[in-house]
Amino acid sequence: MLPPQPPAHPPAHRLRPHRPHARLHGLYRLLAPLPCALLLAACAGGLPSTATERGDGPPVTPTLITPELVAEQRAQRLRQGAQDISRFIAPPAPYTIGPGDVLSITVWGHPELAVAQPNAPTSLATPIEQAAAAAAAQGFVVSAQGLLQFPFAGSVKLAGLTEIEARDLLRNRIAHMIQQPNITLRVQSYRSQRIYVDGEVRMPGLQAINDIPMHLVEALNRAGGVLPTGDQSRIAIVRGGASYLVSLPDLVRQGVDPATIQLRHGDAVRVHAADEGKVFVTGEVVAPKALLMHNGRLTLNEAIGEAGGINTVTGDARQVYVVRRAGAVSQVFRLDAESPGAMAIAEHFELTPRDTVYVAQTGLANWHRTLSLLIPGALPSAITAGRQ
Missing domain, CATH: 3.10.560.10 (Outer membrane lipoprotein wza domain like)
Structure with a gap:
């Protein structure tokens, strides 16, 4: 009997050397076809140098927050505030009579010219009707046309006159009937x-x-x-x-x-x-939240501080953005918090209601999250396989 012959081909396990990183190599093969632009964008992190409002608007270039920008915006706010209130600042003016006002007019020595007292209101009248009737009965009502009917004077236009001007006008109108009339006129009920x-x-x-x-x-x-x-x-x-x-x-x-x-x-x-004047802090901060302004004032430094500060592991201090709505477009400001004196600048950069403060993530953190979205669970399993 012939001795057993060795097999023509060795077993498969002898042809394949042990490769503990097989899963990791498989991950590399999966990532190889990805567009380079996508991976580079993942590593870049933060907002791009130009952005659009909804992808179809004009590009918005972030403006670097500098001491000059802070001073310019402060001066602009002061000018705008002064312009808004300038139209309301005026010296106090005396009250002028208008339609609907009820006047109390007394001609001394002539009680017959006083207003006759009305009959008692009926029980069917509502309280509002009773109050209106009582107010009208106590004096002379200026009509919707600004006219007043007064004995011996006829129809007199008193709208737009002060109490003193109206008194002098009535005195002149009845002077032909009463010698040197002494008149007291005042507004009984202000309704105009x-x-x-x-x-x-x-x-x-x-x-x-x-x-x-x-x-x-x-x-x-x-x-x-x-x-x-x-x-x-x-x-x-x-x-x-x-x-x-x-x-x-x-x-x-x-x-x-x-x-x-x-x-x-x-x-x-x-x-x-x-x-209604909230400021939103999001991105790589310790505690993203919506903040209330303090009597209309909140600085960028205060907003970041109330949110717990920038996350030291995943946050990119060079990319702190403020997105501000200005009409139909948005303004984007960027602060490099790693630059000298950045926190002093942020302390004087005033936020406005509905601003959004966004801290971008580092390139490494963005890379990890991008891979996790593309291949859920692939990166942790590959790391585990590499450790075996």
Whole structure:
């Protein structure tokens, strides 16, 4: 019998040397076909040098935050604030009579010229109707055309006149019937001029303008004051269809008396809520969150600090961005927090409501997350295989 012959081919396990990194090599083969641009973008991290609003708008180039930029924006805010309130600053003016006002007119020595007292209101009249009838019965009502009917004077136009001017006009009109008439005229009920106070105040509603000048502080006090949830730095005054923001803390810091802001008939005052002026901090910070501004003021340094600071492991301090909505487009600002004096600059860079602060991630962290999205679980398994 012949001895057994060796096999023509050795076993497969002898042809293949042991390769503990087989899974890792397989990962490399999977990544090889990926476009280089995608991998380079993953390593780059952060926002690109130019960005678009939704991919179809004009490119937005980030503006580097410098001391010159901080000074320019501060000067711009001061100019804008002064321009907004300049249209409201005026010396107090005396009250002028208007349609609907009820006047009390007394001709001394002639009680027959006084207004006759009305009959008692019926039980069917509502309280509002009773109050209106009582107010009208106490004096002379100026018509919608600004006219007043008075004995011996006929129809007299008093709208637009002060109390003294109206008194002198009536005196001249009845002088042909009464020698040297002594007349006392005053507004009994102020009903022609009103403003509206809304928002975060205790008693929102209509406020009548009377002989006391109606300035901004007076209007807020009559409405019960600003609630703790209100933002005193964002008080909107609507006049003629346009809205203007007024900041009481800024006025005090600039030495401007808020009592010089005079309101007039038809104005609307709205106190915005504090939570309407949030700033959003996201990206590679310790605790991403939405922050409330402190009386309309929050700096970039304060925002990052309240979010716990930049993540030292995954955050790229060279790429701190502020995205600000400006009309139909966005403005993007960038701070290099690793540069000397960067925190001093950030302390003076004022944020505005609805700003978004974004801290970009480092290239290594972005690479790891990109691979995890492309091949879920592949990178951890490959590392584990390499350690075996």
